[in-house]
Amino acid sequence: MNQVKEIFIIQDRCMGCHTCELSCAVVHSRSGNLYEAMAEHPRPVPRIYVEALSSGKPVPLVCRHCADAPCMHACIAGAIRKTPEQTIVTDPDKCIGCWTCVMVCPYGMVGRHPEEQKAYRCDRCPAIGEPACVSSCPTRALVYRSVDDYSKNRRQTAARELSSGEGG
Amino acid sequence: MGNSLSHLIIGAGAAGMAAATAIREGDPDAAVRMLSEEDVRPYFRPMIPFIISGKKTPSQVSLAGVGPYADAGIDIRINTRAVKTDPAEKTVTTSNGEVLVYDRLLVATGSSPYIPPDIGGTDMEGVYALRTLAQAQHAAERASWAKSAVMLGGGLLNLKAAFALLEKKIAVTLVVKSPEILSQLMEPRDAAMIRTALMESGLRIITGRGASKIVGGNRGVCAVFLDDGTELAGDMVFIGKGVRPNTAFLSSTGLDVKKGVPVNVHTETAIPGIFAAGDTAVTFDPVTGESIVTGLWTNAVEMGRCAGKNMAGIKSAYTGTFGVMNATQVAGLPFVSMGIVHPDKNACEVHTASSSDSYLKLVFSQEGDRLLGLVMIGRIEKAGLYRYIIRERRDISPLKDKIIRQRLHAGDLAFGRH
Numbered sequence: 123m124n125q126v127k128e129i130f131i132i133q134d135r136c137m138g139c140h141t142c143e144l145s146c147a148v149v150h151s152r153s154g155n156l157y158e159a160m161a162e163h164p165r166p167v168p169r170i171y172v173e174a175l176s177s178g179k180p181v182p183l184v185c186r187h188c189a190d191a192p193c194m195h196a197c198i199a200g201a202i203r204k205t206p207e208q209t210i211v212t213d214p215d216k217c218i219g220c221w222t223c224v225m226v227c228p229y230g231m232v233g234r235h236p237e238e239q240k241a242y243r244c245d246r247c248p249a250i251g252e253p254a255c256v257s258s259c260p261t262r263a264l265v266y267r268s269v270d271d272y273s274k275n276r277r278q279t280a281a282r283e284l285s286s287g288e289g290g
Numbered sequence: 291m292g293n294s295l296s297h298l299i300i301g302a303g304a305a306g307m308a309a310a311t312a313i314r315e316g317d318p319d320a321a322v323r324m325l326s327e328e329d330v331r332p333y334f335r336p337m338i339p340f341i342i343s344g345k346k347t348p349s350q351v352s353l354a355g356v357g358p359y360a361d362a363g364i365d366i367r368i369n370t371r372a373v374k375t376d377p378a379e380k381t382v383t384t385s386n387g388e389v390l391v392y393d394r395l396l397v398a399t400g401s402s403p404y405i406p407p408d409i410g411g412t413d414m415e416g417v418y419a420l421r422t423l424a425q426a427q428h429a430a431e432r433a434s435w436a437k438s439a440v441m442l443g444g445g446l447l448n449l450k451a452a453f454a455l456l457e458k459k460i461a462v463t464l465v466v467k468s469p470e471i472l473s474q475l476m477e478p479r480d481a482a483m484i485r486t487a488l489m490e491s492g493l494r495i496i497t498g499r500g501a502s503k504i505v506g507g508n509r510g511v512c513a514v515f516l517d518d519g520t521e522l523a524g525d526m527v528f529i530g531k532g533v534r535p536n537t538a539f540l541s542s543t544g545l546d547v548k549k550g551v552p553v554n555v556h557t558e559t560a561i562p563g564i565f566a567a568g569d570t571a572v573t574f575d576p577v578t579g580e581s582i583v584t585g586l587w588t589n590a591v592e593m594g595r596c597a598g599k600n601m602a603g604i605k606s607a608y609t610g611t612f613g614v615m616n617a618t619q620v621a622g623l624p625f626v627s628m629g630i631v632h633p634d635k636n637a638c639e640v641h642t643a644s645s646s647d648s649y650l651k652l653v654f655s656q657e658g659d660r661l662l663g664l665v666m667i668g669r670i671e672k673a674g675l676y677r678y679i680i681r682e683r684r685d686i687s688p689l690k691d692k693i694i695r696q697r698l699h700a701g702d703l704a705f706g707r708h
Contacts, residue, residue, distance in 0.1 A: 222618075
């Protein structure tokens with residue numbers, strides 16, 4: 123079975139370069155290229171956010187596409203649905219900008235577009251196979267894999283580190 | 291499967307439809323029947339102000355099969371009201387005289403607008419206590435010729451309806467008995483920025499006054515008299531004074547339903563097999579510990595889903611909700627209000643911050659280590675993250691500075707130790 127892929131964050135690999143934010147904004151712009159995107163209205167916005175922890179270390183954050191997504195159930199306009207690929211999407215034509223989704227997302231991952239007055243979020247770039255944030259990350263702090271595949275990989279990495287004495 | 295249960299849901303609003311969907315997901319073979327006293331298929335009730343403005347058509351606010359809501363396999367009977375419930379026989383008698391048998395029953399009858407009895411003339415043509423799609427359609431028709439409208443009550447429903455009317459070039463006056471608008475959701479000083487934005491949008495606001503009498507002629511309502519004798523012209527009048535749970539048909543069950551239907555953490559009433567959810571159910575506020583009834587779509591869905599899961603045999607607990615919780619945007623200003631927003635200044639630590647386009651109020655516990663409530667205006671980013679820490683009663687001491695600066699993010703909670 124072709125398992126659903128998710129964007130995983132390997133926090134200690136992130137160096138805070140914000141390339142993921144830039145490539146996300148560009149891929150969601152009208153023109154799809156950086157130079158034209160900079161002059162576009164409405165302004166292209168990223169759907170992934172590199173924030174700073176209290177220690178100063180950077181961490182990229184993005185919509186988790188929750189299995190039982192609170193935003194989808196809370197929406198008073200029926201604008202949010204789950205696709206067969208298990209992606210939670212907001213239909214901008216149906217969104218009325220009431221911000222109920224912003225109020226209930228426990229991760230704070232629903233954006234409010236200042237010009238369009240519509241909610242937006244990560245759509246996992248359905249048109250290009252691998253999300254732009256993942257393919258553009260220079261340190262591979264973001265990976266796009268199925269849960270099973272990712273956890274297997276993490277187990278193997280941990281085992282390697284332990285056997286070579288690096289993990290202790 | 292043979293052993294699937296028969297589910298009966300009274301009410302086809304947010305709680306009822308969320309429950310029906312959850313039952314469908316949990317038990318694909320169960321029979322799910324719903325009764326709705328309205329004459330239309332289920333719809334997104336909070337959207338009805340858009341029917342008045344003409345921004346949406348009735349078919350555009352239809353609910354079944356939209357968003358997360360199931361459509362197939364749910365038997366929805368419109369124009370049908372529950373008149374009597376017999377828990378011993380597990381039957382419900384409908385307004386058509388039909389007797390329906392159930393294994394699991396959900397009371398999701400919602401609420402009705404409160405009409406203050408001391409205001410005369412509230413039954414006149416053109417006076418609305420906006421609740422149904424049919425009323426909104428009627429109001430839309432009247433709005434096509436009306437010149438003026440008076441809104442009684444300064445809550446969100448009336449503000450949304452007021453903006454629908456302003457878009458139709460109708461002169462709108464909002465009359466609020468409280469000292470300030472939105473008094474349920476914030477304190478007067480919190481509302482200052484919103485009030486300014488509303489007035490700049492053309493809304494006339496009168497505070498500290500109530501209506502005493504609504505008067506009219508052969509075309510229905512034409513004016514409202516206030517308690518100080520002022521007369522306001524109004525071809526339409528909207529009463530937005532809150533809602534009360536619909537529980538009358540449960541009088542034969544022996545449940546004490548004067549203030550709503552009490553339920554346990556699994557949304558089940560004192561009678562096994564009978565559940566209640568939404569506006570009609572009594573739930574609890576995890577911050578104050580108080581029993582509450584709320585009239586919020588989002589709460590009703592959350593509670594309805596919990597009820598539906600339990601009805602389908604998937605044990606699920608409802609974690610309660612805040613007595614105060616809402617978000618919206620009026621006059622170009624987004625805002626969120628949640629938790630304790632009318633704090634006892636001696637028992638809470640309150641922080642406020644404002645700029646030209648935003649306002650923030652944070653209410654912390656007396657010890658300063660728990661966030662209890664907030665009002666965000668203008669900047670509402672990540673409001674749900676704050677809702678989470680309020681509800682979980684997290685010790686926020688290490689993150690307090692970030693909270694006060696409105697810089698908290700999910701990474702602080704997930705990776706905070708790194």
